Amino acid sequence: MxxxxxxxxxxxxxxxxxxxxxxxxxxxxxxxxxxxxxxxxxxxxxxxxxxxxxxxxxxxxxxxxxxxxxxxxxxxxxxxxxxxxxxxxxxxxxxxxxxxxxxxxxxxxxxxxxxPIKLKTSQTEKAHNSLFNYARKGLLLAFLIKINHDYSDYIHQTIILGMYSIYVYFFLEIGLAIAAAMVRALLGIELEPQFNEPYLSTSLHDFWGRRWNIMVSRVLRPMIYIPVRRWSINILGQKWAALPAIMSTFVVSGLIHELIFFYLGRAKPTWEVTWFFVLQGAGLTAEIAVKKSNNKRVRIHVPKIIARIYTVGFLFITGFWLFFPPLLRCKALERGVAEYGAAWAFVKDVFRVASACFAR
CATH class of the missing domain: 1.20.120 (Four Helix Bundle (Hemerythrin (Met), subunit A))
Known part of the structure; x- marks a missing residue:
């Protein structure tokens, strides 16, 4: 009893x-x-x-x-x-x-x-994910949570930020994959992948357009990018119309993320997150401008490893500077990790009480 x-x-x-x-x-x-x-x-x-x-x-x-x-x-x-x-x-x-x-x-x-799902189309690029891949990332996520929970006082702040960036990526990918798997099992529909190994990106265009949180780009493209590009053609012409469309899309994305960060911290916006996305838009715009203005007879080949280091490095530096500080100030990441610990403690309590009941 x-x-x-x-x-x-x-x-x-x-x-x-x-x-x-x-x-x-x-x-x-x-x-x-x-x-x-x-x-x-x-x-x-x-x-x-x-x-x-x-x-x-x-x-x-x-x-x-x-x-x-x-x-x-x-x-x-x-x-x-x-x-x-x-x-x-x-x-x-x-x-x-x-x-x-x-x-x-x-x-x-x-x-x-x-x-955050979208029906699969014939144009959808194949994602290189598997059950084993998700399981491996899930174990690494659990390991990072354990390390952060037990040893954060002994780890340099830069390493903590790096762990948080990996934590955010794994949390989003695994969480969205679980949601998609449930919908697929219940409704029998094929869905587009949400991530495609973003750490392999060779450019900002590759990262934001093809690999990172693909659902968001699929929604913002018809909502912001296409209308602004259509309007810009009359002013800048076909060649350069994409540039203001890209910047507009990233500005809107930044403002939306600013709202999300407000929900997480319930603090007055500092606009750091918006500036983070503005920088990403500026970097992507510069990439495209260089490609469009480059003399076709002069082709510069950048090794993939160098391109990946540049891309991931730019994302990490701007993320450490502008994206993560608001999360750290409101302790959103710490609270998130603590909630995982509380959930695990709850599960253990349920098993403990259930075992006691069956033992009687």
């Missing part, structure tokens, strides 16, 4: 805390997106559909404020506040991954709208 009481206390504490809030959030998202799905079937594209979606968009902006778990805040603000809202804005004008309602059932619509 005492074992049952302990089990009830453990489960009650968990359910009344993090999981209870997250369950309510998920239910709110499902109801809201179902409303958008059926509204989209009735209403024609344009202003009417957009006005109909506005209450949902505002709700999605407010949802992360009711969550205190940094991991759940990060996932919610990225998947719902950022991507789902962008998808709904495009859907209002019958564009983007949600536009073809005749081909999307309600469950598929909910999955594509509410999760």
């Amino acid at each position: 005492e074992g049952d009481t302990d089990m009830n206390k453990v489960l009650s504490y968990w359910m009344e805390g993090v999981m209870n809030n997250f369950f309510i959030l998920c239910l709110s998202v499902l109801v809201s997106l179902s409303y958008c799905y059926f509204s989209g079937k009735i209403l024609s594209k344009g202003t009417t559909r957009l006005v109909t979606f506005l209450p949902v968009i505002v709700l999605f902006l407010l949802l992360p404020l009711n969550i205190h778990s940094v991991n759940f805040v990060g996932f919610t603000s990225f998947s719902i506040t950022m991507l789902a809202n962008l998808k709904l804005l495009m859907f209002a004008f019958n564009k983007g991954p949600l536009s073809d309602l005749s081909e999307l059932s309600l469950p598929t619509f909910l999955a594509i709208a509410g999760l």
Whole structure:
């Protein structure tokens, strides 16, 4: 009887805390997106559909404020506040991954709208990921969390930042892969990969366009890049129209990430994250400008190893300078690691109490 009481206390504490809030959030998202799905079937594209979606968009902006778990805040603000809202804005004008309602059932619509996934197309590049690869990265992630949790006081700050950058990458890739696997198993649909070994990037264009968080670029391209490029052609011509489109896309991405960082730290924006993305856009713009202006008779071959060192080095330096300081100030990464420790302790408590119950 005492074992049952302990089990009830453990489960009650968990359910009344993090999981209870997250369950309510998920239910709110499902109801809201179902409303958008059926509204989209009735209403024609344009202003009417957009006005109909506005209450949902505002709700999605407010949802992360009711969550205190940094991991759940990060996932919610990225998947719902950022991507789902962008998808709904495009859907209002019958564009983007949600536009073809005749081909999307309600469950598929909910999955594509509410999760950072995209249906696979024939043009999708093959990603070099496997179950073994994910397992290896999962073990390395667990190792980094253990090292950071137990020995962070004895490790140089630069190494800690390097560990955090790897931690963010593995957390995103594994988390998104799990979400995609669940959708694939439940709905039987093929999905595009989210990452494609970004540490092998040979240029900023390769990193941001083909390897890192591919879902975001797939959403921002029709939302920002293509309209700005189309407008710029009339001013700069076909050759240079891509440059302001690239900068505009990175500025918007920076502002969106600034909002995500606000949810994580609940502190006044410092605009460091926005400047990080502005620098990435400037670097990518410079790359493309050099390629377009380069004399075709003079070809400079850069070895891949040098190109990778330049690319990853630029990302690390700018990330250490501008991207990670706001996360460190609000202790978002430390809190995230601590939550993993708390979750593991909860699992161990459940097994301990369950074992005691069976032993009786």
